Amino acid sequence: MAAVAEGRLGAIILTGGASSRMGEDKGALDWAGVRAVDRVAAVAGQAGAEPVITVGLRDYGLPNVAEDPPLGGPVGGVLAGVAALRAAGCARALVLAVDAPTLRAEDLAPLLAAGAPGAVFEGLHLPMAFEIAALPAEAEAGWPIMRLAERAGLRRLACPEDAQARVRGANTPAERAALLAELQARG
Numbered sequence: 001m002a003a004v005a006e007g008r009l010g011a012i013i014l015t016g017g018a019s020s021r022m023g024e025d026k027g028a029l030d031w032a033g034v035r036a037v038d039r040v041a042a043v044a045g046q047a048g049a050e051p052v053i054t055v056g057l058r059d060y061g062l063p064n065v066a067e068d069p070p071l072g073g074p075v076g077g078v079l080a081g082v083a084a085l086r087a088a089g090c091a092r093a094l095v096l097a098v099d100a101p102t103l104r105a106e107d108l109a110p111l112l113a114a115g116a117p118g119a120v121f122e123g124l125h126l127p128m129a130f131e132i133a134a135l136p137a138e139a140e141a142g143w144p145i146m147r148l149a150e151r152a153g154l155r156r157l158a159c160p161e162d163a164q165a166r167v168r169g170a171n172t173p174a175e176r177a178a179l180l181a182e183l184q185a186r187g
Helices: 036-046 073-087 105-113 145-151 161-168 173-186
Strands: 009-014 052-055 092-097 118-121 128-131 155-157
Touching: 009 036, 009 073, 036 052, 036 092, 036 105, 052 073, 073 092, 073 145, 092 105, 105 118, 105 128, 105 161, 161 173
Parallel strands: 009 052, 009 092, 118 155
Antiparallel strands: 092 128, 118 128
């Protein structure tokens, strides 16, 4: 069994997508009185991440870096975020999607406890947690995110069945409606 990863943990919230399937900015959507981006940032903080950085072209009033190149896909966002986390003295990164605002800190616990080099849930692109040093030097914007996970040697963990919808998030209005109903039922 791998040792539990050590070192300062920072979080990257990917906000750079076009939100084409949702039809509006996913980060700014209201989720029971709180913007999606703020819910995701709060969960990152509850999981022990500091700093929490958004990556994308939009300014949500949180620490932000732009992708290079703009709209460079998730891996472009990860690389821009990792550069900012490295500069902040972080050794580990937690990467979250802005479209998963009902995610809970306990949903992230298996990824954070997986040890070096890190982990991602089987069949899902995000969230992922990893040692920054594990990122391959040849990684570049435009890569599929699963190529990044494979080349970094991230373990694939089973996602608890009761967490799958929260972890997958909402890319469409129908997915949002289902998750919002669950969130409101939880109170």
